[in-house]
Amino acid sequence: MKGWSERTMNFKKIGVIGGGTMGQGISEMLAAKGLDVLLVEETTEKLNHAYSMIETSLDKQLEKWAITKAEKKLILNKIHKVTHFAELGTCDMVIETISEDLNAKKEVFKQLDQVCPSNIILASNTSTLSLTEIAGSTMYPERVIGMHFIYPVAKINLVEIIRGLKTSESTFEETKRFVDEVVDKHGIMVYESPGFVTSRIICLMINEALHVLGEGVATAEDIDDAMRIGYQFQYGPLEMADRFGLDSVLAALERMFREFGELKYRPSYVLKKMVRAGSLGVKTGEGFFKYDKDGDRI
Amino acid sequence: MKVLVINAGSSSLKYQLYDMTDESVLAKGLVERIGMDSSILTHKPTGKEEVTEVSDILEHTTAIRKVLEKLVDKEHGVLASIDEIDAVGHRVVHGGEAFKGSALITVEAKSEIRRLFDLAPLHNPACMMGIQAAEANLPNVPQTVVFDTAFHQTMPEKAYLYAIPKVLYKKHKVRRYGFHGTSHEYVSKTAAEFLERKIEDLKIITCHIGNGASLTAVMDGVSVDTSMGMTPLEGLIMGTRSGDLDPAIVPFVMNKEELTINEVNSMLNKHSGLLAISGSSSDMRDITDGMAEGEPNATLAFEMYEYRLRKYIGSYAAAMNGVDVIVFTAGVGENSAIVREKVCENLTYLGVEIDKELNNIRSGDPRRISTPNSKVEVLVVPTNEELVIARDTLRIVQEMK
Numbered sequence: 048m049k050g051w052s053e054r055t056m057n058f059k060k061i062g063v064i065g066g067g068t069m070g071q072g073i074s075e076m077l078a079a080k081g082l083d084v085l086l087v088e089e090t091t092e093k094l095n096h097a098y099s100m101i102e103t104s105l106d107k108q109l110e111k112w113a114i115t116k117a118e119k120k121l122i123l124n125k126i127h128k129v130t131h132f133a134e135l136g137t138c139d140m141v142i143e144t145i146s147e148d149l150n151a152k153k154e155v156f157k158q159l160d161q162v163c164p165s166n167i168i169l170a171s172n173t174s175t176l177s178l179t180e181i182a183g184s185t186m187y188p189e190r191v192i193g194m195h196f197i198y199p200v201a202k203i204n205l206v207e208i209i210r211g212l213k214t215s216e217s218t219f220e221e222t223k224r225f226v227d228e229v230v231d232k233h234g235i236m237v238y239e240s241p242g243f244v245t246s247r248i249i250c251l252m253i254n255e256a257l258h259v260l261g262e263g264v265a266t267a268e269d270i271d272d273a274m275r276i277g278y279q280f281q282y283g284p285l286e287m288a289d290r291f292g293l294d295s296v297l298a299a300l301e302r303m304f305r306e307f308g309e310l311k312y313r314p315s316y317v318l319k320k321m322v323r324a325g326s327l328g329v330k331t332g333e334g335f336f337k338y339d340k341d342g343d344r345i
Numbered sequence: 346m347k348v349l350v351i352n353a354g355s356s357s358l359k360y361q362l363y364d365m366t367d368e369s370v371l372a373k374g375l376v377e378r379i380g381m382d383s384s385i386l387t388h389k390p391t392g393k394e395e396v397t398e399v400s401d402i403l404e405h406t407t408a409i410r411k412v413l414e415k416l417v418d419k420e421h422g423v424l425a426s427i428d429e430i431d432a433v434g435h436r437v438v439h440g441g442e443a444f445k446g447s448a449l450i451t452v453e454a455k456s457e458i459r460r461l462f463d464l465a466p467l468h469n470p471a472c473m474m475g476i477q478a479a480e481a482n483l484p485n486v487p488q489t490v491v492f493d494t495a496f497h498q499t500m501p502e503k504a505y506l507y508a509i510p511k512v513l514y515k516k517h518k519v520r521r522y523g524f525h526g527t528s529h530e531y532v533s534k535t536a537a538e539f540l541e542r543k544i545e546d547l548k549i550i551t552c553h554i555g556n557g558a559s560l561t562a563v564m565d566g567v568s569v570d571t572s573m574g575m576t577p578l579e580g581l582i583m584g585t586r587s588g589d590l591d592p593a594i595v596p597f598v599m600n601k602e603e604l605t606i607n608e609v610n611s612m613l614n615k616h617s618g619l620l621a622i623s624g625s626s627s628d629m630r631d632i633t634d635g636m637a638e639g640e641p642n643a644t645l646a647f648e649m650y651e652y653r654l655r656k657y658i659g660s661y662a663a664a665m666n667g668v669d670v671i672v673f674t675a676g677v678g679e680n681s682a683i684v685r686e687k688v689c690e691n692l693t694y695l696g697v698e699i700d701k702e703l704n705n706i707r708s709g710d711p712r713r714i715s716t717p718n719s720k721v722e723v724l725v726v727p728t729n730e731e732l733v734i735a736r737d738t739l740r741i742v743q744e745m746k
Binding site for chain 2: 108
């Protein structure tokens, strides 16, 4: 392919678009691996907030002996705050992590396409949207790929690598190498399909747990214990939903329901009611269970 | 014969160039921050002024190229041409069971070092980068590898096996390897030379106590036991490492504090030892300063450190049924008179008696600190791992011819 360097890419500097939960987690994880990170947010306030959240997360790790003070400083020094896309021109890869809004994502990719040289991989951390559609907004769709990290990024060693219709073989190979060798996580290959592998299966389980709850078969506590203790999940399906954010779970189910047209994806009315009531889980302090501001169960 | 000694870390590279006709150091230096922006090269040619250069050095091959440029530099260099380098010796941390001594680098040797990545995931890959970088820059120069573990390969089975299911040894090579081998070997030999005795006639306990610390029992000139185990975490209390502890603590704490494997590893390797007990520093100088001021945590840290060290000396005296020589070396061993004094103070049952005045003398030479009456010779021998690497390299290259 023209313009594609024969040599393998030397991943040293990575752009991360969006300083939300996933953007923070990905930036911190990449910096901890020794990579330079350009973290992009729309405003200085949002950027500073994201940066201070990363600092808080590192402080928590320091408390748990995971890192030393010197390592914390080293990691923070690797994260550079950026508010203009133009500065991303020197990155060896860019990962987009903004909210799951197709039009917003298309706009980001359109801009990235103009700023980054054509051999630079542009990845999206989308968990449900169509890569092919996102890539459609670019001149070089062959370099657009999905890289779906799972929360909490530092602890979960799995990345879904999603190929869009036009994603080239070399883009996939390089991304896989990035995930396996540079980031040191396990990469699985997924062909584009709503919800990929992880979201599709986990959202269905959560939805089923909500039906079980709605039918009065068992209490929330017991449903979670059943799956957590019985099948070795770290969290039961309801706490999992609380941690993902009930609005995100609802949005994912609705998208899959629309795309597949199958009833099994239709969101449980319990979920809809909770979202309407503003009980979104950990981030609002209450979902199926109650949480303190550190996200621990009360 | 000129030998370049290289010690490669993941983002650093130390070097020393020896003229082996008289074992003199022609130049030494360090490249730091490899792979980050603004790497720093510090070059110190013997008898000339030190130079520091900041530039972008993205990987080890460039680092070695820059080092070679400095070695032949008109102003700061010490060689007329790179061709004067006859051999390169590399320090490699883990030689597993495959390497019982230093070795010439061959295709087989390299694949063996790669197989050992599992046992030394932080160190061996970096050493490998150093080897490949040196090969790329000096393709026709013979290269050797000198291992931290090799000297301890003489340990008998009873000393190196752990009393756990043997299948773990067979499947994963879980056993004790020991480290700092080059240093223990050098100081035990130097001690025998200093005493003008044959090393085979001596029972020696070598205490390599720096930031990392280990003890070795040397009998008949070979290592029969050492305090570090499968990893450098076992044994003595160190700057930030716990040393020996009840292994059941690991799953217990992981469960209570909900720690991951990485977190518990980091806790034991980076947040324990002197640092954990003193609550302020991992550096023995700060600990002894704190103790002098009567600071209780520093005092406790010192006492625990000294106690563990003394218990190990006692156990190695038992292991060898006696001890003729105790050698102190490395940062703390060479410089902390108070550590040596306190340890020896309670070894009188072995007949140890040290001369406080001799103990307080600071010097870069091997020296005796015990009294003429002492039944055990107590020495301070500054270590020189680079020289061992250079000597081994010279020997291996000469044997090739």
